[in-house]
Amino acid sequence: MFNHLLSLLIWLPVVGAIPVLLAGSARPHLARWLSLLVAVLAFVASLFLLVQYNPGGAAMQLVESHLWIASWDVHYGLAVDGISVALIVMTTFVGILVIAGAWEVIQDKPHQYMAAMLMLEGLLIGVFCATDALLFYALFEAILIPMFILIGVWGGPRRVYATLKFFIYTFFGSVFMLIALLYLYQKAHTFDLATLAALPLTFKEQAWIFFAFLIAFAIKVPMVPVHTWLPDAHVEAPTGGSVVLAAVMLKVGTYGMLRFILPIVPDAGAHFAWLIIVLSLIAIVYIGYVALVQEDMKKLVAYSSVAHMGFVTLGIFIAFMLVREQGNTDMALLGMQGAMIQMISHGFVSGAMFTCIGVMYDRTHTRLIKDYGGVINVMPWFGFFYVLFAMANCGLPGTSGFVGEFMVILSSFSANPWIALFAAFTLIIGAGYTLWLVKRVLWGEIANPHVAEMKEINARETFVLGAFAAAVLALGIWPQPLVHLMDNSVAQLVQQLAIHKI
Amino acid sequence: MPTLNDILILLPEFYLVGAACVLLLADAFLRPAQRPWLHWISIAVLLMAIYLVIAGQPPQAVTAFGGMFVRDDVAEILKVFALGTTAMVFVYARPYLIDRKLLGGEFYTLMIFAVIGIMLLVSAGNLVTVYLGLELLSLSSYALVALNRDAKLPPEAAIKYFVLGALASGMLLYGMSMVYGASGMGGTPSLDLAQLHGVMSYTTAPTLLLFGLIFMIVGIGFKLGAAPFHMWIPDVYQGAPTPVTTFIASGSKLAAFGMAYRLLDAGMGDLSQHWQLMLAVLAVASLAIGNLVAIVQTNLKRMLAYSTISHMGYLLLGLSAAGPEGYAAAMFYAICYALMGVAAFGVMLALTRAGFECEEIADLKGLNQKSPWMAFLMLLAMFSLAGVPPLFGFWAKVLVLEAAIHADMLWLAIVGIVFAIVGLYYYLYVVKVMYFDKPVEGSVLQAQPDRPLRVVLSLNALSLLVLGLYWGPLLGWCRRAFGL
Numbered sequence: 001m002f003n004h005l006l007s008l009l010i011w012l013p014v015v016g017a018i019p020v021l022l023a024g025s026a027r028p029h030l031a032r033w034l035s036l037l038v039a040v041l042a043f044v045a046s047l048f049l050l051v052q053y054n055p056g057g058a059a060m061q062l063v064e065s066h067l068w069i070a071s072w073d074v075h076y077g078l079a080v081d082g083i084s085v086a087l088i089v090m091t092t093f094v095g096i097l098v099i100a101g102a103w104e105v106i107q108d109k110p111h112q113y114m115a116a117m118l119m120l121e122g123l124l125i126g127v128f129c130a131t132d133a134l135l136f137y138a139l140f141e142a143i144l145i146p147m148f149i150l151i152g153v154w155g156g157p158r159r160v161y162a163t164l165k166f167f168i169y170t171f172f173g174s175v176f177m178l179i180a181l182l183y184l185y186q187k188a189h190t191f192d193l194a195t196l197a198a199l200p201l202t203f204k205e206q207a208w209i210f211f212a213f214l215i216a217f218a219i220k221v222p223m224v225p226v227h228t229w230l231p232d233a234h235v236e237a238p239t240g241g242s243v244v245l246a247a248v249m250l251k252v253g254t255y256g257m258l259r260f261i262l263p264i265v266p267d268a269g270a271h272f273a274w275l276i277i278v279l280s281l282i283a284i285v286y287i288g289y290v291a292l293v294q295e296d297m298k299k300l301v302a303y304s305s306v307a308h309m310g311f312v313t314l315g316i317f318i319a320f321m322l323v324r325e326q327g328n329t330d331m332a333l334l335g336m337q338g339a340m341i342q343m344i345s346h347g348f349v350s351g352a353m354f355t356c357i358g359v360m361y362d363r364t365h366t367r368l369i370k371d372y373g374g375v376i377n378v379m380p381w382f383g384f385f386y387v388l389f390a391m392a393n394c395g396l397p398g399t400s401g402f403v404g405e406f407m408v409i410l411s412s413f414s415a416n417p418w419i420a421l422f423a424a425f426t427l428i429i430g431a432g433y434t435l436w437l438v439k440r441v442l443w444g445e446i447a448n449p450h451v452a453e454m455k456e457i458n459a460r461e462t463f464v465l466g467a468f469a470a471a472v473l474a475l476g477i478w479p480q481p482l483v484h485l486m487d488n489s490v491a492q493l494v495q496q497l498a499i500h501k502i
Numbered sequence: 503m504p505t506l507n508d509i510l511i512l513l514p515e516f517y518l519v520g521a522a523c524v525l526l527l528a529d530a531f532l533r534p535a536q537r538p539w540l541h542w543i544s545i546a547v548l549l550m551a552i553y554l555v556i557a558g559q560p561p562q563a564v565t566a567f568g569g570m571f572v573r574d575d576v577a578e579i580l581k582v583f584a585l586g587t588t589a590m591v592f593v594y595a596r597p598y599l600i601d602r603k604l605l606g607g608e609f610y611t612l613m614i615f616a617v618i619g620i621m622l623l624v625s626a627g628n629l630v631t632v633y634l635g636l637e638l639l640s641l642s643s644y645a646l647v648a649l650n651r652d653a654k655l656p657p658e659a660a661i662k663y664f665v666l667g668a669l670a671s672g673m674l675l676y677g678m679s680m681v682y683g684a685s686g687m688g689g690t691p692s693l694d695l696a697q698l699h700g701v702m703s704y705t706t707a708p709t710l711l712l713f714g715l716i717f718m719i720v721g722i723g724f725k726l727g728a729a730p731f732h733m734w735i736p737d738v739y740q741g742a743p744t745p746v747t748t749f750i751a752s753g754s755k756l757a758a759f760g761m762a763y764r765l766l767d768a769g770m771g772d773l774s775q776h777w778q779l780m781l782a783v784l785a786v787a788s789l790a791i792g793n794l795v796a797i798v799q800t801n802l803k804r805m806l807a808y809s810t811i812s813h814m815g816y817l818l819l820g821l822s823a824a825g826p827e828g829y830a831a832a833m834f835y836a837i838c839y840a841l842m843g844v845a846a847f848g849v850m851l852a853l854t855r856a857g858f859e860c861e862e863i864a865d866l867k868g869l870n871q872k873s874p875w876m877a878f879l880m881l882l883a884m885f886s887l888a889g890v891p892p893l894f895g896f897w898a899k900v901l902v903l904e905a906a907i908h909a910d911m912l913w914l915a916i917v918g919i920v921f922a923i924v925g926l927y928y929y930l931y932v933v934k935v936m937y938f939d940k941p942v943e944g945s946v947l948q949a950q951p952d953r954p955l956r957v958v959l960s961l962n963a964l965s966l967l968v969l970g971l972y973w974g975p976l977l978g979w980c981r982r983a984f985g986l
Binding site: 068069070071072074112134137138139141142144145148149152153159160163164167168171172175176178179182183185186 | 870874885890891892896900903904907908912915916919922923926927930931933934937938972973974977978981986
């Protein structure tokens with residue numbers, strides 16, 4: 001069974017969605033319990049994966065490979081390293097919470113909602129362990145279909161605009177990647193990522209391929225200036241959609257950078273690293289300011305996601321700069337690790353923030369900050385969680401938000417103190433918009449009768465928020481197991497950075 | 503004198519001609535109560551023909567009647583899918599035809615004659631056979647478009663189709679005559695495609711030959727529905743009874759591919775450097791016009807018509823690569839398009855009622871609430887047409903793009919990609935209407951209770967998903983046919 005653990009992880013949710021769908025709208029409760037069962041089983045399987053994975057080895061593990069399309073040498077190839085394992089566990093963990101979070105909230109066709117969620121989960125896991133570029137691409141794109149439906153059917157009033165924008169934007173990005181992959185196939189006659197990584201390419205070729213990949217992944221991350229689809233998608237998406245979008249889907253972009261840009265076009269990556277660094281800094285500083293003026297809570301968190309993901313891209317490409325220009329692998333390792341931890345941490349923190357907003361939205365049906373005030377008076381437990389996640393969002397030591405940001409800033413300092421200075425702005429701006437948000441929503445007198453009628457969170461919501469809180473605190477206080485899990489894989493990536501292809 | 507061997511090679515075709523005649527007679531002599539049997543019998547006839555095509559397939563390409571007729575793997579694949587999609591059209595058409603009192607022998611007979619035309623066309627080894635097959639297909643199609651002669655649109659569409667089709671046939675014939683003439687200057691004149699292959703090397707009239715080629719490409723472009731020879735497509739699609747539209751969108755596209763392959767590769771393969779660029783230009787025009795005009799359509803049939811034009815652009819992408827890989831990719835694309843087209847029109851047919859043509863995109867509003875399964879099938883068809891993985895349509899697109907890149911036409915592949923994104927919009931719009939909009943009050947939108955239709959349609963649409971996950975064998979079959 002362990003030989004096919006990765007396949008099991010992918011197909012369990014995807015196939016599990018079918019009985020959920022068949023349960024039909026007539027038996028909504030059966031659909032809910034079935035989907036929870038599937039999600040829990042997937043989580044358990046991912047814990048098996050955690051046990052099976054040997055963090056001591058640097059090579060890809062749990063390899064599965066079957067010839068899929070013989071005439072094209074396309075393989076159904078799966079394997080994981082520490083980074084993939086961490087992301088997969090995070091995905092299955094968030095998967096449970098999303099399904100639990102939607103329990104009574106989704107009244108309209110819950111079976112379809114749950115089924116779409118499960119399919120999304122399976123496809124995302126597939127993306128995180130595909131070792132064949134074409135398989136990766138197919139899964140990468142297939143994610144759009146369930147997300148399109150999730151936003152379009154269960155979303156807010158402007159959902160159609162948002163969902164079309166989301167789909168076309170992200171599809172637009174990835175097709176350029178497809179052209180690049182087809183070009184690479186012409187040269188290598190395979191889509192195997194390891195072979196592509198070893199393929200010699202001239203600088204000109206690398207530059208073109210780099211930009212094709214960059215468009216695809218930058219839109220997915222999203223980086224400035226192609227981030228505009230994200231606030232719209234978040235605002236209109238149902239809570240669960242937002243959580244998966246922010247917690248897992250955005251990571252697909254940075255994960256793609258690690259798997260494609262870094263090994264396949266390292267020289268172009270190093271040459272254009274400054275570009276990504278500048279864009280990341282703009283995301284961190286400018287988008288931070290944009291978040292400050294938002295009136296809609298979801299939009300605020302969406303923009304803060306863009307800023308936080310800027311840290312991930314910064315960490316990855318700072319490592320490029322450090323290795324290539326200064327030969328400083330220790331600091332590069334630190335930056336890369338910081339980026340990885342930030343990926344996981346942002347998954348939990350943003351997921352939790354969106355869940356909190358969802359909890360309030362279910363009660364009052366508004367997301368505007370001005371409609372709230374004094375929520376802590378009626379919902380003290382909720383307030384406790386909200387403040388905790390807000391603190392993690394602005395990077396307070398002891399929460400997961402701190403660890404990654406700190407490591408990235410530290411390593412960027414040794415690359416260039418000015419970069420570190422700009423990056424460190426986030427600590428101030430982030431604290432600004434998050435604390436101001438908390439002040440306006442939670443503190444003060446009860447602002448209006450709607451707030452006064454808000455009910456304290458129930459057991460189900462406490463479970464969801466509690467689980468997020470546990471993850472955020474665990475990573476913040478004791479990140480060592482996560483660092484250990486990814487250590488060798490990250491070191492491997494940093495070593496690859498030094499390899500010149502020209 | 504034809505030998506027995508010649509007859510055996512053409513056995514599926516002869517069988518179908520016989521069967522069509524028997525059906526025609528049966529229609530005349532059967533009592534009205536027994537007529538419904540014709541439906542099942544004609545489906546059985548087609549399935550039997552598929553069996554004959556596959557079972558009698560020789561291991562190597564063979565010719566009959568002195569090279570007039572070629573029976574090779576390319577012809578086999580195209581015939582199997584043309585017969586298969588036509589059988590699906592029969593299944594989907596039944597409720598529609600019953601509702602409109604059109605269910606009669608002539609529908610089945612004409613359709614079977616059209617299929618015989620396709621079979622001759624894709625097996626043509628001679629310019630005369632090409633023309634013969636094409637006219638058999640076209641004349642049957644003109645009559646089929648006008649099948650519902652009491653309605654307003656069909657006669658108009660049929661006349662338009664007939665006039666433009668005759669013009670295109672004329673062009674093709676004119677081109678053929680020039681090629682024939684050119685082949686006679688400096689050698690023996692020939693209509694045989696295999697002999698025409700080397701004509702460029704000896705002819706003393708290369709200009710005449712090229713002019714002939716241009717006229718032939720006009721004819722091919724018309725039959726494919728490639729821009730700028732696409733004008734008939736939207737009107738014919740909209741005007742024809744939906745089952746006939748389904749047939750024109752699927753079976754006849756396979757035929758057009760077969761014709762293009764026979765004429766261009768077998769006959770004019772020598773001149774590939776000349777026609778390559780012409781096809782590329784047609785491809786770009788089709789991609790642009792098809793995708794851009796489809797966006798503004800409100801009628802689903804017209805939208806799908808323009809989408810056909812854009813898909814023919816992709817098919818031409820593969821053809822213009824002018825090599826076995828490109829042909830295999832283009833044939834794969836034609837098969838894929840036929841399956842997707844039948845599925846999309848099939849859902850429309852499943853939703854039509856007496857007095858309600860499910861034709862406007864707005865008619866699909868809230869389909870997910872009324873019949874979620876039909877909405878899901880349409881969703882599969884739409885995402886596949888749009889080329890979203892992991893559906894079949896995506897892989898077909900990847901293959902033609904790869905063929906274009908392989909033939910050093912990266913620019914063409916990028917044009918194809920750009921218009922794929924444009925095209926995404928209108929396919930998504932259909933999904934949006936089905937899933938995100940509220941149903942119209944008091945609409946009759948509901949799936950047909952006809953069980954065979956539901957089962958076959960479900961299999962058809964799900965095949966887009968299954969073939970998307972497991973397209974290797976079909977691709978292998980297509981590649982083997984071109985000796986890869």
